[in-house]
Amino acid sequence: MKLFLDTASVTEIRTMWELGILDGVTTNPSLVAKEGRRFEEVLREICAVGVPSVSAEVVGTAADQMIVEGRHLRGIHPSIYVKCPMTPDGLKATKVLAAEGTRVNMTLVFSANQALLAAKVGAAYVSPFIGRLDDQSEDGMELVREIVTIYRNYHVKTEILVASVRHPVHVLEAAKLGADIATMPFAVMDKLVHHPLTDIGLARFLKDWEKVPKA
Ligand code: G3P
Numbered sequence: 700m701k702l703f704l705d706t707a708s709v710t711e712i713r714t715m716w717e718l719g720i721l722d723g724v725t726t727n728p729s730l731v732a733k734e735g736r737r738f739e740e741v742l743r744e745i746c747a748v749g750v751p752s753v754s755a756e757v758v759g760t761a762a763d764q765m766i767v768e769g770r771h772l773r774g775i776h777p778s779i780y781v782k783c784p785m786t787p788d789g790l791k792a793t794k795v796l797a798a799e800g801t802r803v804n805m806t807l808v809f810s811a812n813q814a815l816l817a818a819k820v821g822a823a824y825v826s827p828f829i830g831r832l833d834d835q836s837e838d839g840m841e842l843v844r845e846i847v848t849i850y851r852n853y854h855v856k857t858e859i860l861v862a863s864v865r866h867p868v869h870v871l872e873a874a875k876l877g878a879d880i881a882t883m884p885f886a887v888m889d890k891l892v893h894h895p896l897t898d899i900g901l902a903r904f905l906k907d908w909e910k911v912p913k914a
Contacts, residue, residue, distance in 0.1 A: 700874045702891075703752070703882035705862065707731045709744045711885040716748050718892070723752030725826075725862065725882040727782070727806070739775065746776035754804045754824070756782035757792070765792035773801045780804045780823060785813045790820050797821030804860065811845035818850065818857040824880070829873075830863035839863070840872045847876050867891055 701722035704715055707730040715721040724745055731738050738755075745753050753776070757768040769781040769792060781796060782804045783789040793803045802823035808814055809828060817825040827846060829839025846859050858879035864870060867890045873881045 700878060701752075701880040702870075702888065703860070703880055704888060705730065705864070705882040705884055707734045707741050707745070708885070709741070709748065712745055712748050712750060715885070715888055716750060720888070720892075721750060723754070723880065723882070724750050725754040725782075725804070725860070727756050728758055742772075742775055742779070746778050751778055752780055753778045754780045754782045754806075756806065757784075760784075760786070760788060762788040762791035762795070765789065766795050769796045769801055769803070770799075782806045782826075783822075785809075785817065790816060793817070793822050794820040797823070806862070809842070811842060811849055814846040814857075814859075815849060818853075818855045822857050824858050824860040826860045826862040826882075828863035829861060829869060830865040832863075833865070840869070840876070843873055843876050843878055847878065 702720055703723040703725050704712055704721060705725045707726045712724055731741060734741055742755055755772045757765045759765045759768050765783055772779055772781050780802045783793050784807045785805050793805060796803050804824040804826055805817035805822040806826045808825055809832060814825045827842045829843060832839035832842060843861055860880040860882060861873040861878045862882050864881055864883040864887055866887060870881045870883060870891060
């Protein structure tokens with residue numbers, strides 16, 4: 700499973716990129732706003748890190764606006780995937796952009812039927828928001844399970860990008876279901892790296908090593 704960071708922080712992206720575990724980045728308007736910098740400037744810096752997949756979201760709500768924005772975003776860097784919302788206009792825009800060769804990430808997906816539609820219009824990624832469903836007392840991971848089943852039934856090429864990930868168990872469950880990608884905040888990815896027994900074990904090895912005769 701590919702691991703993406705859900706952030707617009709170049710520092711966070713560089714940190715995980717240097718570990719060699721990062722496959723991509725997803726941004727959204729809320730994450731970009733947190734950086735307090737111009738969108739395109741941040742986007743160019745993220746792409747310059749070298750991450751092969753960087754999702755950038757349109758903010759227009761009409762299909763023609765999304766198409767214009769999508770074409771512009773795609774032109775910024777070859778790594779860019781254009782994020783369009785799962786709305787009627789988002790579907791129309793995705794159909795046009797995908798036909799032109801733009802890779803579209805359909806976002807704000809909350810049902811398996813919406814995921815079916817995203818595939819139909821040629822989205823490269825579909826982004827079910829599992830944490831926000833959990834927040835509503837619905838089972839976000841059940842949605843991933845449904846999408847995996849449906850996409851397998853029809854040999855759909857659209858990749859399932861599990862979004863709104865809140866903790867490491869979400870990542871683990873997504874991987875067990877065979878999702879293609881999980882995107883997560885820096886804090887969650889950092890928790891994947893660490894285990895207290897690793898730290899305790901290393902400290903013990905290094906302490907014992909001091910007892911080994913050195914010459
Ligand atoms: O980037 C989209 C998604 O991952 C947002 O997550 O935590 O705001 O529900 P969250």
